[in-house]
Amino acid sequence: MIRNPEARQWIEEMISLCKPDNVVWIDGSDEERRRLEEEAFRTGELHQLDQQKLPGCVLHRTAHNDVARTEHLTFICTRRQEDAGPTNNWMDPQEAYSKVGAMFDGSMKGRTMYVIPFIMGVPGSPFNKIGIELTDSIYVVLNMRIMTRMGKVAADELGTDREFTKGLHCRGELDINRRYILHFPEDNTIWSYGSGYGGNVLLGKKCLALRIASYLGWQEGWLAEHMLIVGVQSPDGETTYIAGAFPSACGKTNLAMLVPPESMPGYKVFTVGDDIAWLRIGSDGRLWAVNPEAGFFGVLPGTSYKTNPNAMETMKRDTIFTNVVLTPENTVWWEGMGVDPPARGIDWKGNEWTPDSPEPGAHPNARFTAPARNCPMMDPRWEDAAGVPISAILFGGRRARLAPLVYESLDWEHGTFVGATMASETTAAATAAAGVLRRDPMAMLPFCGYNMARYFRHWLEMGKKIASPPRIFHVNWFKRNAQGEFLWPGFGDNLRALEWVIRRCRGEVSGTETPIGVVPAADELNLNGLDLEPEAIRELLAVDRDAWREEADSIEEFFAKFGEEFPQELNAQLAALRRRLG
Ligand code: OXD
Ligand code: MN
Numbered sequence: 001m002i003r004n005p006e007a008r009q010w011i012e013e014m015i016s017l018c019k020p021d022n023v024v025w026i027d028g029s030d031e032e033r034r035r036l037e038e039e040a041f042r043t044g045e046l047h048q049l050d051q052q053k054l055p056g057c058v059l060h061r062t063a064h065n066d067v068a069r070t071e072h073l074t075f076i077c078t079r080r081q082e083d084a085g086p087t088n089n090w091m092d093p094q095e096a097y098s099k100v101g102a103m104f105d106g107s108m109k110g111r112t113m114y115v116i117p118f119i120m121g122v123p124g125s126p127f128n129k130i131g132i133e134l135t136d137s138i139y140v141v142l143n144m145r146i147m148t149r150m151g152k153v154a155a156d157e158l159g160t161d162r163e164f165t166k167g168l169h170c171r172g173e174l175d176i177n178r179r180y181i182l183h184f185p186e187d188n189t190i191w192s193y194g195s196g197y198g199g200n201v202l203l204g205k206k207c208l209a210l211r212i213a214s215y216l217g218w219q220e221g222w223l224a225e226h227m228l229i230v231g232v233q234s235p236d237g238e239t240t241y242i243a244g245a246f247p248s249a250c251g252k253t254n255l256a257m258l259v260p261p262e263s264m265p266g267y268k269v270f271t272v273g274d275d276i277a278w279l280r281i282g283s284d285g286r287l288w289a290v291n292p293e294a295g296f297f298g299v300l301p302g303t304s305y306k307t308n309p310n311a312m313e314t315m316k317r318d319t320i321f322t323n324v325v326l327t328p329e330n331t332v333w334w335e336g337m338g339v340d341p342p343a344r345g346i347d348w349k350g351n352e353w354t355p356d357s358p359e360p361g362a363h364p365n366a367r368f369t370a371p372a373r374n375c376p377m378m379d380p381r382w383e384d385a386a387g388v389p390i391s392a393i394l395f396g397g398r399r400a401r402l403a404p405l406v407y408e409s410l411d412w413e414h415g416t417f418v419g420a421t422m423a424s425e426t427t428a429a430a431t432a433a434a435g436v437l438r439r440d441p442m443a444m445l446p447f448c449g450y451n452m453a454r455y456f457r458h459w460l461e462m463g464k465k466i467a468s469p470p471r472i473f474h475v476n477w478f479k480r481n482a483q484g485e486f487l488w489p490g491f492g493d494n495l496r497a498l499e500w501v502i503r504r505c506r507g508e509v510s511g512t513e514t515p516i517g518v519v520p521a522a523d524e525l526n527l528n529g530l531d532l533e534p535e536a537i538r539e540l541l542a543v544d545r546d547a548w549r550e551e552a553d554s555i556e557e558f559f560a561k562f563g564e565e566f567p568q569e570l571n572a573q574l575a576a577l578r579r580r581l582g
Contacts, residue, residue: 001025001155010166014134020108026116028151040138050330056318060139061350062196063174068365069199071446074181085451086561093184100180103193107170111136116144117154120209120292125385130158131165133203140201146295146369148204167203171196185215185449198297209276209292211449218458226443227277228256229289231379232498235266240502243277243289244394245443247424253298257310261492263529270379285467290387300366304338310377320369323348325361334362391505396475397424402547403476405540406497407517412463415472417573420456421555439558453565473501487540496526514543515580545581552578
């Protein structure tokens with residue numbers, strides 16, 4: 001089915017290396033899905049759930065030591081270490097190929113190799129990227145079926161001469177001491193060994209669509225970002241598209257699937273993507289965004305009809321549940337699902353479980369993999385080849401005290417500074433005690449496939465080329481008062497901040513200038529139907545100069561890590577912030 005001679009030759013080489021008993025060429029058909037599921041049910045790799053209640057749904061349990069991305073085992077393998085930069089783990093490509101090649105050698109004996117051609121992006125779009133993943137896991141094949149456009153459609157698009165990313169995955173022994181997630185941007189190659197966890201093994205997602213794609217974007221003049229994309233239709237019928245970068249566990253999927261509060265009639269929100277945006281400059285001089293994925297790989301604990309009804313609707317059918325509780329009704333349950341737990345069940349480790357068990361039944365990073373087309377609020381344009389035009393970019397994190405609910409940067413360069421200094425606090429403390437701060441520029445710290453100092457420079461250069469750039473904002477849903485209580489209700493009410501963002505984009509509100517940027521003037525936030533004390537609003541929008549001076553010191557320390565290649569413009573932005581703070 002794959003006609004591309006370069007691809008065929010590479011696949012032959014990888015077959016010689018891994019020595020599988022069988023090779024299956026994946027075509028993406030429904031018949032193939034049924035066949036693979038049957039086999040996985042037989043081997044226990046998958047468990048079929050109640051098909052009346054959850055049609056097309058299955059359950060999978062990972063190995064106990066293999067439940068999340070392993071950043072310390074994730075490497076960027078460039079010939080020169082400085083090309084990976086100070087924030088990435090680096091390995092020399094020759095050393096990496098030989099060390100991990102020895103692990104792949106014969107690793108698929110007694111197993112089947114599945115050959116998955118896949119597309120990241122929309123079929124037929126000039127902006128898509130093609131990959132081929134070779135894997136020994138049916139779980140991977142079935143996840144890739146949901147998360148990407150794969151099989152025949154991708155092989156056809158690959159044709160005989162398209163470039164493609166070479167992805168090789170083997171579960172190996174699932175031994176954390178023999179686990180490596182390797183990226184070779186200079187060879188457009190990804191090697192993943194020893195894991196079965198989604199973020200490590202669905203090579204189209206973090207590995208290709210962020211790490212490799214960020215490198216390609218740098219070379220080709222576009223941006224691959226860890227961003228949701230959402231369309232907000234105002235009561236006048238006009239839709240504004242917004243992209244937003246938030247670190248993990250800061251509510252990207254919830255924001256992408258926001259339900260407007262009843263007190264904001266006339267608003268409609270549409271999802272374009274919940275995790276990754278590829279951003280290009282359109283011929284109209286605006287920035288256009290595509291969601292390169294075809295599904296969601298979302299966190300389950302805490303997801304309920306209350307927090308995200310659209311995600312709940314999305315996973316009613318054709319969904320892979322990973323590491324949740326299996327109930328006696330042959331359905332699934334997780335902590336924070338919003339329904340009573342079953343009296344007994346089987347936990348994510350495969351053990352008998354009751355609500356009195358000391359450990360949670362679902363792993364805190366339990367996941368659902370569901371097709372985006374199942375989501376009742378997908379934007380009508382979510383599969384447009386050119387994407388959607390972005391009017392605003394949001395950067396956000398968890399800051400208990402510092403950042404106001406929303407503020408706008410002064411321009412693209414300042415906005416890049418705001419993104420580069422993004423940070424999130426750990427959430428362990430329920431009181432006002434500040435958590436541990438982790439800087440996560442543009443939420444890309446674990447996902448930037450090249451030197452991050454150059455990535456910042458790339459952002460600045462892109463800004464010079466976009467004739468009508470999006471406005472850049474910072475949001476913080478997590479500000480707390482002195483008693484440690486959240487000041488803002490969050491969830492659907494976040495639309496109030498988005499409304500202000502949209503009104504800024506339309507030039508309808510002037511805001512209040514502060515040393516850090518423009519915050520809403522007291523009467524500019526739509527608070528209809530919200531029961532908030534005026535003191536809470538004041539605190540939410542306040543800019544504490546002393547706290548920001550301390551922040552400036554911490555930013556200076558962070559910037560110092562990046563060495564000579566760090567853009568001076570960002571140091572100049574820091575100096576300007578200090579001047580404005582007085
Ligand atoms: C993540 C994810 O880890 O999206 O960021 O899975
Ligand atoms: Mn993510």
